[in-house]
Amino acid sequence: METAITASSTEPTTLPRSGGQPLLHQKGAETQAFGTLKQLPIGLGHDTRMYACQRLNRVLADTQILYSLYKKHHWLMRGATFYSLHLMLDKHAEAQLAIVDALAERVQSLGGVAVGDPRHVAELTTVPRPPDGVEEVPVMLSRLLDAHERILIEARDAAARLSAEGDEGSTDLLVSDVIRTGEAQVWFLAEHLVDTPLVRG
Known part of the structure; x- marks a missing residue:
């Protein structure tokens, strides 16, 4: 049992313990609404940070969908190139x-x-929804390439505009991570769509 000293007495008062029981089913209001900012001393103005969050959340939503497409197609891959593509x-x-x-x-x-709930992501993304079932392998690869291109166009524009606003941190992230990784992955995907003989030149 825990003890506490009350203001009116120097005698310890016994306080009940929960016994480690989790406090379940808690509810409450949002502490920060989506689309709002809290003040942080990072040397960027409110409007710049607000604009950056809007642009980054758009890229984030599309990237979450791209990740899901990759996993879907990873699971549903088939054919002679199954192992390497999987x-x-x-x-x-x-x-x-x-x-x-x-x-x-x-x-x-x-x-x-940051946009995190998949249902919210679905409201923000520009990547078209695929069929629920299985598509042909070249169609799945083409769908990934289309998602990449949408993200790359958005990321390039956002990086240029945020750089002009002085947000070099966001610009660096977009260029170094989103764009460079996306470009490399597009290359690997596109080369699998080249119609070339395997055993005879």
Whole structure:
């Protein structure tokens, strides 16, 4: 049992302990609404940080969808190139998941709220929804390439505009992580769509 000293007495008063019981089913109001900022002393003005969070959240939503597409197609891959594509798509998915985390943490470090709930992501993304079932392998790869291109266009524009605003931290993240990783993954995917003979020149 814990003890406490009351203001009216120097005798210890016994306080009940919970016995380690979790306090379940808690509810409460949001402490920060999506689309708002808290003040952080990072040397960037409110408007710049607000704009950065908006642009980063757009890229973040699309990147979360791209990650999910990679996992979906990793699971549903088939055919003669199954093994190599199955492994490659999973490796690409891991890299995209790392970018998701980096983008979300950047939004938080700017004082914003990162989009995290999949249902909210679905409202913000520009990447078209795929069929629920299985598509042909070239179609799945083309769908990934389309998602990459959408993200790369958005990331390039956001990086240029945020650099002009003085937000070099967000610009560096977009260029070094989103754009460079995306470009490399596009290269690997696109080369699997080249129609070339395997055994005869």
